[in-house]
Amino acid sequence: ALACCHQHKSARFVAIDLSPEALAVADANAKALGLSDRVEFRQGNRLEPVASEGRFDVILSNPPYIPTAIIPTLEPGVRLYEPHQALDGGEDGLRVVAPLIEESVPLLKPGGHLILEIGSDQEVPVRSLIAAQPQLKLVPTVRDHANHPRVVRATRI
Template identity: 45%
Template structure:
């Protein structure tokens, strides 16, 4: 898509038509919707606001064209717009973190079902927090809770801190840069985590949007995809309060292997909650009584 392909009047309808065609040729799903989202981003409006923009200025056209070409190269839409929706929030995202996904909302749904009494949740820990999506969604729901988010990446920790500030939650959480729970003391009512779980050999077969742009450190689960789960299971017994629960995201086909690791670590498997696609996504654990009392 080049500027000389566009009508001289820069009519938004014609611009969107050409952009959608370019994205469709590149194999992008929902090309017209994505073109509209990109144009709305350039024009600093929303989709309904596009109805009032018949004419697009030349400078805006150039910015839009550049974004369309980047999306045609399968750079994630959220990286281009700088934000993504999760739960009831709009979060800043960057190439330092995974793009929050709707499947991960299954963990928050499980938490709300298991802890309908919001006074029971006062301390929340999110290991591998990324954008902070899990921690911040939980804090929005549990108004009396305080939380900690941990991420190995300084850039991710800074981004999660900004998201907490934008949502008015920075006074109720601490975001720290660290290696899983090595620097964490005390016990929590809830531990959340979406760890890396893609087997290393499978990374090359991921969709180009993920493979070529999202951070591999947040995807690579080692040779069998279970490396991060092994580390998590080692620390969960000392992190959970006696009545605490852990809710951990699973990858496809891990609904047997990860619970087995949890049981070996002295954890009790309460349930596995499926996402909207029917895939076992949220593993719910609690410590056995004798483990929790240590």
């Protein structure tokens, strides 16, 4: 959220995380970077903390998307540093992603954007989940420097 806030000077942001500790670190960083007047931090699950607040121009998420069985094989710098709940996407890596897609539809303004970071092997299932939402129109997937699918995007019709 802070990188987006820094890049988009006129926008306001609501950042959501399950972890109060992660939110405290993000809040301290926002203050240190002079961004705290444009970003609000809320603790909660997926989009629940903003579910009754109207519509958004953009919903951007880096959800937990790593399948549970893969976590022990991650490099120690990731596996030992990042909180488990920030990584673990359940059996197929879509435990958070699938409901997040459904929850985003009523919260996006017409023309609003859904932007999701994904695992490199999740493009097809995530695009299928989005395609199942008639109010969302898929746009091209963003690939990383190794040409792996990394960000799936859709626009609210």
